[in-house]
Amino acid sequence: MEAFLHQVLAGLATGGIYASLALALVMIYQATHLVNFAQGEMAMFATYIAWTLVNAGMPYWPAFLLTVGFAFVLGVVIERVIIRPVENAPVLAVVVVFIALLIILNSVTGWIYTYTIKTFPSPFPTQPVFGKYMSAHEGGAIGVTLVVLLALYAFFRFTPLGLALRAAAQNPESARLVGIRVGWMLALGWGLAAAVGAVAGMMVAPIVYLDPNMMGGVLLYAFAAALVGGIDNPAGAVFGGFLVGVLENVLGAFVIGNELKLAVALVLIIGVLVVKPSGFFGKVLVTRV
Amino acid sequence: MALLEARDLRAAYGLTRVLHGISFSMEPGTITTLLGANGAGKTTTLRALCGMVKTQGDIRFQGAPIAGRATEDVVRLGVAHVPDGRGTFVNLSTEENLRLGAYTRKDRHAVEQDLERVYGYFPRLRERRGQQAGTLSGGEQQMLAVSRALMLRPKLMLLDEPSFGLAPLVVKELFGILRQVNESERVSMLVVEQNAAMALDLADHAYLIETGRVVLSGTADEIRRDDAVRRSYLGY
Numbered sequence: 001m002e003a004f005l006h007q008v009l010a011g012l013a014t015g016g017i018y019a020s021l022a023l024a025l026v027m028i029y030q031a032t033h034l035v036n037f038a039q040g041e042m043a044m045f046a047t048y049i050a051w052t053l054v055n056a057g058m059p060y061w062p063a064f065l066l067t068v069g070f071a072f073v074l075g076v077v078i079e080r081v082i083i084r085p086v087e088n089a090p091v092l093a094v095v096v097v098f099i100a101l102l103i104i105l106n107s108v109t110g111w112i113y114t115y116t117i118k119t120f121p122s123p124f125p126t127q128p129v130f131g132k133y134m135s136a137h138e139g140g141a142i143g144v145t146l147v148v149l150l151a152l153y154a155f156f157r158f159t160p161l162g163l164a165l166r167a168a169a170q171n172p173e174s175a176r177l178v179g180i181r182v183g184w185m186l187a188l189g190w191g192l193a194a195a196v197g198a199v200a201g202m203m204v205a206p207i208v209y210l211d212p213n214m215m216g217g218v219l220l221y222a223f224a225a226a227l228v229g230g231i232d233n234p235a236g237a238v239f240g241g242f243l244v245g246v247l248e249n250v251l252g253a254f255v256i257g258n259e260l261k262l263a264v265a266l267v268l269i270i271g272v273l274v275v276k277p278s279g280f281f282g283k284v285l286v287t288r289v
Numbered sequence: 290m291a292l293l294e295a296r297d298l299r300a301a302y303g304l305t306r307v308l309h310g311i312s313f314s315m316e317p318g319t320i321t322t323l324l325g326a327n328g329a330g331k332t333t334t335l336r337a338l339c340g341m342v343k344t345q346g347d348i349r350f351q352g353a354p355i356a357g358r359a360t361e362d363v364v365r366l367g368v369a370h371v372p373d374g375r376g377t378f379v380n381l382s383t384e385e386n387l388r389l390g391a392y393t394r395k396d397r398h399a400v401e402q403d404l405e406r407v408y409g410y411f412p413r414l415r416e417r418r419g420q421q422a423g424t425l426s427g428g429e430q431q432m433l434a435v436s437r438a439l440m441l442r443p444k445l446m447l448l449d450e451p452s453f454g455l456a457p458l459v460v461k462e463l464f465g466i467l468r469q470v471n472e473s474e475r476v477s478m479l480v481v482e483q484n485a486a487m488a489l490d491l492a493d494h495a496y497l498i499e500t501g502r503v504v505l506s507g508t509a510d511e512i513r514r515d516d517a518v519r520r521s522y523l524g525y
Contacts, residue, residue, distance in 0.1 A: 160392065167378050167389050174376035177339070178437065179364040179393035 006133050007249045013138030014207065014221075015245020016145030020200035021215075021222035022229070022237040023152065024193035029231050031169040031189045032083075034094055038101035040219030042078070042194050043201035044212060045105050046071035048113055050202050051120055051210055060123040064202060068195045075194025079187040109212040120205035141203040148199050149238055152192070156234075165189060217262055221248065224265040227272045230282020239281070244268065290352055292317040292477050293338070293445060298346035300337050307333045309501035310346070315494065317444075320471055320478045322488040322509070324522060325498035331481040332373050334498070335447045338479075339363040339370050350445070365393050369438035373449040375430045379423030383414055386422050386433055390440030400440070407436040410466050428459040435463065439470065448480045452487055460484070464491050485522040489513045497522075 021039060028036040049070050053063035082101065086094050124140035156162040168175040168185035175182050200222075201215065208214050225244045229236025244265065252261040272279060294314040300307055307330045315321040323331045337344040340360045348356040355363055364370070369390075378386050387407065391400040408415035411432040417425060422433060431451060438446050451467070452460040464487060470476050482488035489495060495512040497505040505515065512518055519525060 160388070163381075163385055163389060164392055166381065167392075170380055171376065171378050173341070174372070174378060175389075176341075176360040177364060177370050177372060177376060178389045178441070179361050180389075181361050 002133070003253070004250070007253045008246055009134040010138055011246035011249030012242060013134070013141045013245070014204070014249065015225075015242035016142050017200045017204045017241075018218065018221045018225045018245050019238040019241025020145055020148060020196050020203075021218060022225035022241045023149070023234055024197045024200070025222060025226045026231060026234050026237045027189055027193045027196075029226070030234075031186055032094075034091065034098070035223065035226075035231070036193070037095070037098040037219075038105060039193065039197055040215030040222070041102045041105035041109075042071065042074065043197035043218075044215040045109055046074065046194070046198035047120065047201035047205050047210060047214075048109055050198075051113075051118065051205075054121055060121060064123070067202065068198050071198030072191040072195040075191040076187045078194070079190035083186075083190070084183070106212050113212070115212055118210040120202070120210040122206040137206055144199065144203055148196060152196065152234075161188075217265075220262060220265045220269075221245070224268040224272075227269055227279055230279030232283055233279065233281040236279055236281030240279070291315065291349070292319075292351060293479070294347075294349040295334075295338065296347040298334065298337050298344055298348070300333055300342050300344045302333075302342075307501055308337065308344070311498065311501065311503055313496050313503060313506065315477060315479060318471070318475045318477055319493045320467075320480060320491055321494045321496070322480045322482055322492035323496050323498055324482060324485050324488060324512070324518075326522075327483070328500075329498045330501040331498055332449055335370065335372075335449050335479070335481055338447060339368055341370075364441070367441065367444035368447065369441040369443035369445070370447040371434045371438045371449060371451060373453075375434040377422045377425070377430050377433060379421070381422055382419050383422050383425065383433060384418040386437055387414070387440050390437035391442075394440075394442065399442075403440055403442065407439050410439075410470075411436055428455050428463075431455060431459075431463065435467070439476075443476060446476055446478045448478060450481055450483060452482060452484045460487060467491060485518070489523075 021043065024039050025035055028034070028039070046067050050063050050067040053066060054060060078101070082097065086097050122137040122140070124136040127136060156166060164175070164180045165185050165188060168180050168182045169189065172182045204218055205214065208218070221244050222241065225240035226237045227240070228243060229238070229240030248261050248264050251264050252258050256263070291314040296312045298308050298311040311330065311334055323334060325331050333342060336342040338348060340358050340363050344356060346356060347354065350366055350368065355366065378389065387404060391403065394400055413429055414432055414436060417429065422430065425433060435451065451463060455463065467478065468491060471478055480488055480492060489509045489512060492509045495507065495509050496503050497512065497518060505512065505518065513523070
């Protein structure tokens, strides 16, 4: 029982990280109807920036905030420079651009920092919390995730800019007719998604260690999370993230073993697509033809 | 000085030319209507005015050239477009739709007052303020589209078939309010309509468009008395 509880809590911690990245995927999806395959590598690259800052002697939290800011700018620049020109291109062309972005970021990071695995610091103390069921980093990661999710919710729900972002994603033509600069809203969405991804990267790095391929598995879990919740539903993606995290941990520990953990994500992806393609909370889109 | 002046507008969708040199002008504070059958180019003319379709020709709003400018910039000059199909943000609430109409305004306090003002015009929208806008009836969505445009405090409103798909009583109510807004707030309006009788009752001036050209223009009374218009568009 104790071991089970431990696995569930650890699952919630990684689940929060999947939830953040899943939310980033959903944000881009809502605006472009495409899944940004490079989301994980953008987060990974930002995490290396954080590592550089911390290694240069900067305290953790200023480095954390600076990295989030850097990721935001990186997201905006990527949208403006790379995605904008293919805005009206066929879907497959854009997917190829996403994959190219993934490979470029991965290789550039490897070229700059080498592929050697590095440790990444956690800002939280080393002794366990909640008795001994959960490490302080796991507890802290859940806390940080919740803060990010709440902040995003408040931004989209209660600020005029958040409303404009939702309007631009939903109905670009009408958004232009009320004076919203839709192009910039897209860039802003990319910036926010990249910033959220960077937080996920910095929270997961102490667990999986820092290397250019560290987000490969995480992105897969996040993708499964987004699909489980419904790729067009932010709240669903968050729920999916926690669910996938717990399932992965519990099944990995007691049922299928650690080696097959990643298969949980793949089975979920295929299962959801076959049984309920809209996810648990997604909208079923009916089009009259 | 004319509020809006369009000269020799030409536009095409791909290879299909839709506007073949449309010219018209309207004075501040007036209601002008563009009449014409399906496919005459009325909607395209409105879209051309606010940069939603690639257009050749000269467009001046308050004397300044606006042809080729981005839609967002034209809107910021005070031109509110109530589009064909109403352009509702279907997943947002009624009130969020209205607040988006005032997105470019900085005078927060006046925006709150204007919200009350449009709820005064259309009490039904107040009842439905928290409801998802996509679930409103056609008539309510048209009221919402007009109200959203009013939230801009526009100098000029472009209305694309405001009567389309509405029950006659709703049309009457809507046009009554448009007249009231025009008289009390001096908002100029350019109305595109297939319902020529309703439009001529509302408007001061009218232009008749056939296959992308203006074929007749004058005051609403003159147009109403024109024999050809009476036979083809008014049906008596």
